[in-house]
Amino acid sequence: MSEKKKMRATIPEEEYMFPGTVDCQGCGAAYAMRLALKALGPKTMVVIPACCWSIIAGPFPTSALKMPIYHTAFETAAAVASGVKAGLSIREKEATVLAWAGDGGTFDIGVQSLSAAAERNEDFIYVCYDNEAYMNTGIQRSSATPWGAWTTTTPRKHPKDRPKKNMMEIMAAHRIPYAASATVGHPEDFVRKLKKAREIRGTRFFHVLATCPTGWRSPPELMLEVPRLAVETCVFPLYEIDNGVYSISKKPKEKLPVTEYLKVQGRFRHLTDQQIQYIQEHVDETWELLLKKEKLGRLF
Amino acid sequence: MSTVKVITGNHAASFGARDSRAEVIAAYPITPQTQIVELLSEFCADGTLKAKFIKVESEHSAMAACIGASAAGVRAYTATSAHGLALMHEMLHWAANGRHPVVMANVNRAMGPPWSIWTDQNDSLAQRDTGWLQFYCESNQEVYDTTMIAFKACEQVLLPGMLVLDAFILSHTYEPVEMPDQELIDEFLPPFDPPYKMDLDDARAFGALTTPEWYMELRYLIQEAHEKALVTVREVEKEFGETFGRYYGTLELYRCDDAEEVILIAGSTASTAKDAVDIMRKGGRKIGLARIKLFRPFPNEEIRDIASRVNKMIVIDRNVSFGNQGIFFNEIKASLYSAKNRPPVYGFVAGLGGRDMKIDDITGIVEQADTCDIEEILWWGVKL
Amino acid sequence: MSEAKFRGAHDLPPCSISVTHELTKTGNWRNSKPVFHKEKCIQCGICWKVCPNACIKLGEYPEWDMDYCKGCAVCAEECPKDAIEMEDERVMV
Numbered sequence: 001m002s003e004k005k006k007m008r009a010t011i012p013e014e015e016y017m018f019p020g021t022v023d024c025q026g027c028g029a030a031y032a033m034r035l036a037l038k039a040l041g042p043k044t045m046v047v048i049p050a051c052c053w054s055i056i057a058g059p060f061p062t063s064a065l066k067m068p069i070y071h072t073a074f075e076t077a078a079a080v081a082s083g084v085k086a087g088l089s090i091r092e093k094e095a096t097v098l099a100w101a102g103d104g105g106t107f108d109i110g111v112q113s114l115s116a117a118a119e120r121n122e123d124f125i126y127v128c129y130d131n132e133a134y135m136n137t138g139i140q141r142s143s144a145t146p147w148g149a150w151t152t153t154t155p156r157k158h159p160k161d162r163p164k165k166n167m168m169e170i171m172a173a174h175r176i177p178y179a180a181s182a183t184v185g186h187p188e189d190f191v192r193k194l195k196k197a198r199e200i201r202g203t204r205f206f207h208v209l210a211t212c213p214t215g216w217r218s219p220p221e222l223m224l225e226v227p228r229l230a231v232e233t234c235v236f237p238l239y240e241i242d243n244g245v246y247s248i249s250k251k252p253k254e255k256l257p258v259t260e261y262l263k264v265q266g267r268f269r270h271l272t273d274q275q276i277q278y279i280q281e282h283v284d285e286t287w288e289l290l291l292k293k294e295k296l297g298r299l300f
Numbered sequence: 301m302s303t304v305k306v307i308t309g310n311h312a313a314s315f316g317a318r319d320s321r322a323e324v325i326a327a328y329p330i331t332p333q334t335q336i337v338e339l340l341s342e343f344c345a346d347g348t349l350k351a352k353f354i355k356v357e358s359e360h361s362a363m364a365a366c367i368g369a370s371a372a373g374v375r376a377y378t379a380t381s382a383h384g385l386a387l388m389h390e391m392l393h394w395a396a397n398g399r400h401p402v403v404m405a406n407v408n409r410a411m412g413p414p415w416s417i418w419t420d421q422n423d424s425l426a427q428r429d430t431g432w433l434q435f436y437c438e439s440n441q442e443v444y445d446t447t448m449i450a451f452k453a454c455e456q457v458l459l460p461g462m463l464v465l466d467a468f469i470l471s472h473t474y475e476p477v478e479m480p481d482q483e484l485i486d487e488f489l490p491p492f493d494p495p496y497k498m499d500l501d502d503a504r505a506f507g508a509l510t511t512p513e514w515y516m517e518l519r520y521l522i523q524e525a526h527e528k529a530l531v532t533v534r535e536v537e538k539e540f541g542e543t544f545g546r547y548y549g550t551l552e553l554y555r556c557d558d559a560e561e562v563i564l565i566a567g568s569t570a571s572t573a574k575d576a577v578d579i580m581r582k583g584g585r586k587i588g589l590a591r592i593k594l595f596r597p598f599p600n601e602e603i604r605d606i607a608s609r610v611n612k613m614i615v616i617d618r619n620v621s622f623g624n625q626g627i628f629f630n631e632i633k634a635s636l637y638s639a640k641n642r643p644p645v646y647g648f649v650a651g652l653g654g655r656d657m658k659i660d661d662i663t664g665i666v667e668q669a670d671t672c673d674i675e676e677i678l679w680w681g682v683k684l
Numbered sequence: 685m686s687e688a689k690f691r692g693a694h695d696l697p698p699c700s701i702s703v704t705h706e707l708t709k710t711g712n713w714r715n716s717k718p719v720f721h722k723e724k725c726i727q728c729g730i731c732w733k734v735c736p737n738a739c740i741k742l743g744e745y746p747e748w749d750m751d752y753c754k755g756c757a758v759c760a761e762e763c764p765k766d767a768i769e770m771e772d773e774r775v776m777v
Contacts, residue, residue, distance in 0.1 A: 004744045008729035019752035026756040031736035045498050047368070055509060061690075063505035063702035068498040070371050071507035072364065073390055079326075079361035083368025083376070084351035084498060086324045090374055095500060113364065116357030187733060200688025221761035224734055294756045399698040457699050496701050505702035517693035519698060525698075 005164075012038040016066045023056045026220025028184040028210030028227070030056055030131045033100065037067065039194035044096045048080045049110060050074035051102035052136045054127075061241040061293025073102050075109040077101040078117035081124045088125075097124040102242040103144035104134045107118040118174035120186055125194070125219050127204070129166065131212035139215040146235075147282065148275055149267045153216070156270040163282065167208050168178060172241045175300045176203040180240040184211075185227030187239060189249055209236045234287040244300035246293040258283055261269050309470030312440040312477050313337035313379060313405040313463075316447025319485050320403070321490075321497050324369035326354040326362045328384060333407045333465045336379040348351045357382035363391035363402070370400035371506060373497030375451065378402065379465065382409035389427065392460075396522065398507055401454035401461070401492070403447065408567065408618075409467040410653040418654020419467035421567065421619035425595075426626045431522055433461035434462050435594040436566040438552075440475040442495045443458055445546055448489050453536045455492055457529045459522070466568040467654065484522040488543055504522040526597040531595055550594040553597025555581065559588030561612040564603075564632060565667065566592040569618065569657045576662035588667065592628060600635045608611035608641040614669045616662070616680075618651045623678050625649075646672065650680035709753075710737070714755035716747055716770040724767035731759035731768060 013239045016037035023030040029052050037044060046069045048054060055070055058064040072080045081099040088095055101110055106128035133141040133151045143152040143165040156161040171179045182190040190208065197204040197278050203223065211226045213220040230236035233256045238249035262268040271279075295300065305316065323343065327337040338489040343349035352369075356362045359380050366376035377396055380388065385406050395402050402470075406424050410416040424434060435450055437443045441463050450461035461574065465471055482633045488547065510518065541547030554574050556562060565573050580587050590606050607613060617626025624630060629647030636642045646669040651657040665680050672678060690696055713726055732740045735756060741747040745761065746759070746768075760768040 005727055006744055007467070007727045007732055007742055007746065008740060009732070010729065011733055013742060015738045017738055018705050019737045019749055020710050021737055022708055022710070023736070025713070025754045026758055027736055031734075034736065034738055043500055045500070046370075057508060058702070058707050060505075060508045060510040060514060060700040061703045062707050063705060064707055065505070066502045066503055066705070068500065069505040069508070069702075070368065070498060071505065071509075074396055076361065076364035076391070079356060079364035080368035080371075081360075082354050082356075083324060083326060083365035083370075084372045085368075086326075086354055087369035087374040087376075088366070090323045090352050091372075112357060113361045116361060119357075120355065122674070147591060179570070209663065221755070221757035223736060223758045224762060258722055298653025397699060496697060507700050508702060510700045514690065514696065514700075517690075517696055520693045521696065521698060569724075 026223040039191040049077040049105045078114040099126040103130040129210040171205040179205040183223040183227035233261040312444040316444040323575040324372035326365035330384040333381040358365040362390045375492040379405040380409040392430040395460040399458040435463040505562035530597045550599040554589040556588035560586040604639040613645040
């Protein structure tokens, strides 16, 4: 019998997440975990604070992952991960500790313990899967919600009037060895960065744009396309800060206007041309600044 | 050979954690606890103690990190006081409900505002319902000894334990403390090996969403563990006593054999009250003292037993539950409701915010109980 | 729900500790199901790669686990050869 041709695999084949997770259709957060565990492999322990993943991982007595999970309180991912790593190291046990939090648990309520852990350069990987609002509680604004977006606490009559907090810069200011942005629309890039991060010691931070069809009012099937547009419009640039050196992972050949990204999501439906122009200007400025930083070489 | 050191209550706590071989310590400084963590960081730095010291940015993270370490299967320790303990509150529930036998020293300090750094019991008693075992210590030796007693008992029942010492009166006061041979301690307190931990070879999810179908059963198991803890603490205390010659008990009775009235009290004020008992006995009063060492689980049977033998009980609380009464007072009365013999119980709120409690205060309280109404909420020494 | 059988409190672990990987059968959440056209498939593996819930088995050709597939249609959307079509499964009553 001749060898049958198998489908191509551009990401690791082994699965560590079982089907049947309790996430919405087209959930970027679920997909991000599937990718992350493929990249990090079986010697991984996961710490999850309150976030969509507190539900996605399955109710007692089930678990959706082949790895140990510790579910913890909202603001404690980085502190619990520090404790787990300390415990493992004192007993000389090897494992990658993965703190896995949403934007609320990272940008807002968890920023204190995360900042402290980064300052101590705790040896773990912290992934913020950013769906840009408190999605688990029903789409309330967070400091990761972009300017102009609708949420249930920033109604269309008065959408969010402050820009998204720049978490990558905040983390870089701690001079941690590695920080990277990624999206669920670029699976190979996310996997590559995680594999690289796995070999680094100290605090490694990931800011991952994770599509939320429910909260973004986008069609579930566009789970990858929406974040791809975020990158092609430079709304969400893909880059790494590796030991103080900025490098952009993907520069759009032709930078698309932000409308291409905004128009596929109902959460931006109410925006006027003037407001869209304001977003475009802000995106352009931020992108130019990033290009300049990349040219400067080692910054810390 | 055991050694004797003249040390503060805080350092007794540090040595207790060292000799219990704590493996991860996560703590944040707060007056009057600081010396506990200062000495422990020295032990960790010079290798005297093979432990990881995580210098966290808050007490909330201190408890979170201890929980993480305990989940990873190692012995975790922290220390705090007052506002630090209050900030931990959420994670105190997490430690107990997650069944992590973390041990913590809490230096009893009054809550603000106004700022106060002096002792009272409102900080620890406000954590009554979090599921922690609570041990109130009377001396520096007891602080040292109770650290290893708490670790041993807590690890058997998978519940966290808080040992409590008074601000300054114990924390900053020097007393001789005997420390046994490490070999004997290691025999008494073997390494922590929990039945479940974060383990790559036995991957489980801890603390996942639990529906009303099983949540209540998980809480019942904690209640059962507390009931078991009452027995376990006594057994551990007994073993400790047999090994090291010091015995405390869960409700320590002092000159109670023929007593007609009894003072109930917790913490270092019990020492002063014992002297007061001696003086009153010389004056002809048949009075004794019952010191509440273990507050959670509460030694209900022992309280009922002593109640059955006296005509009057006088409870001295360095705490108050606003809108009601002293907290020990309430607890003791609740304990007696189902008892056959219920002597009158008098409750006094005294010594808040570090107000000195001298022998005269104790004898004064006992004298006032002779004439006052049982219904009164009595604030001893308050200036009106 | 899980097949794990607890009769009472004493069958439980001391806290909420998982005992099974048997998850919710999310297949009944579906409104539409993927229909595969083998003749169009170039075995690029993209459908397998992009499934958020790991419902597609990697083999010679994709195989969907319909007990769990939620019908999000990401596989159909991402297929470069339109080899996957979504078919409405809703039953009008």
